[in-house]
Amino acid sequence: MSKIAPILKSLSRQAPTKVTAQHTTAAALRALHTTSPARNAAVGQRHLLPEFSMKDKVVVVSGGARGLGLVQIEALLEAGAKGGDSKPARYQFFKALTNPKKIVHAIDRLPSPETDPASSFSHVAKRAREELGASLTYHQVDVRDVPQLNKVFEGIADETGRLDGLIAAAGINQETPALEYTAEDADRMMSINFTGCFMTAQAAARQMIRLKQPGSICLIASMSATIANKGMIAPVYNPSKAAVAQLGRNLASEWGQYGIRVNTLSPGYILTQMLRNLFNDYPERETKWPQENMLNRISNPEEYRGAAIFLLSDASSFMTGSDLRIDGGHASW
Numbered sequence: 001m002s003k004i005a006p007i008l009k010s011l012s013r014q015a016p017t018k019v020t021a022q023h024t025t026a027a028a029l030r031a032l033h034t035t036s037p038a039r040n041a042a043v044g045q046r047h048l049l050p051e052f053s054m055k056d057k058v059v060v061v062s063g064g065a066r067g068l069g070l071v072q073i074e075a076l077l078e079a080g081a082k083g084g085d086s087k088p089a090r091y092q093f094f095k096a097l098t099n100p101k102k103i104v105h106a107i108d109r110l111p112s113p114e115t116d117p118a119s120s121f122s123h124v125a126k127r128a129r130e131e132l133g134a135s136l137t138y139h140q141v142d143v144r145d146v147p148q149l150n151k152v153f154e155g156i157a158d159e160t161g162r163l164d165g166l167i168a169a170a171g172i173n174q175e176t177p178a179l180e181y182t183a184e185d186a187d188r189m190m191s192i193n194f195t196g197c198f199m200t201a202q203a204a205a206r207q208m209i210r211l212k213q214p215g216s217i218c219l220i221a222s223m224s225a226t227i228a229n230k231g232m233i234a235p236v237y238n239p240s241k242a243a244v245a246q247l248g249r250n251l252a253s254e255w256g257q258y259g260i261r262v263n264t265l266s267p268g269y270i271l272t273q274m275l276r277n278l279f280n281d282y283p284e285r286e287t288k289w290p291q292e293n294m295l296n297r298i299s300n301p302e303e304y305r306g307a308a309i310f311l312l313s314d315a316s317s318f319m320t321g322s323d324l325r326i327d328g329g330h331a332s333w
Helices: 005-014 016-035 037-045 067-081 090-100 121-130 146-160 184-212 237-258 273-281 283-292 301-312
Strands: 058-062 100-108 136-139 163-169 215-220 262-268 321-324
Touching: 016 136, 058 067, 058 184, 067 100, 067 121, 067 136, 067 301, 090 262, 100 146, 100 273, 100 301, 146 184, 163 184, 163 301, 184 215, 184 237, 184 262, 237 262, 262 301, 273 283, 301 321
Parallel strands: 058 100, 058 163, 100 136, 163 215, 215 262, 262 321
Antiparallel strands: none
């Protein structure tokens, strides 16, 4: 016991503070997911487990012009472009120009993804084209415009001859006290967050069934589907995400017979531009919200890259009707 005590005492003196741990985690994530020549070269050399590969897949991401949707697009492109391919970089660049093996289509309501100054869509599209042997195409579609939504999905399926996956990430929030919410605002929220998500999944499933193509659909729900967030006024947003979570289970039960898997992903608070704008309006939340989860920090969009690959790839081939919650333990208190 006398030999162990000094060691424990030494370790306790060396334990990092919470602030240090948070800063270390954030810095590590930035380094891991920052585009650089060294990192880009590593993408071409690392070998993925085959069941995580998205090579030759065609995927659509709604809400893909920015934020979480765009981060997941880049992850999908990386997972499908060069994983496990040991050919020289020069050949890989040629292949990127002549024979794309990974196709991602982004849909969003913005006239152009560059309408949002915070969006890095053009950068991701350039990486797809020049480095990753892939293609990224943008379509302006409002998920409430069902005829146009179906037209876009049908066009993608006809052009590529397949449709392997969907991430339905389009959604909005409006903070208004329940006593002040209008029926029109509530209908607008539900029409985008729930009905729009439903119609997007329906459009994808119709093409998968038409092509007799098994596929995977990931609906973006939220930890807010199961909790009332402290300090956030969300009498419609939270129910809309609860509806998405239930939608995923019901679609899974109907479409499993066609080989279509449907799951939901429920993130915690994510440090997107939308959240930064919210912190400008409510600065106290920037301090309070990290304390509400077990890791004492807000998540970064890059921390959901692996979840997107897992849910859309064969790595989750026996998973359907499930919810993957990634919230730093927020809802587990």
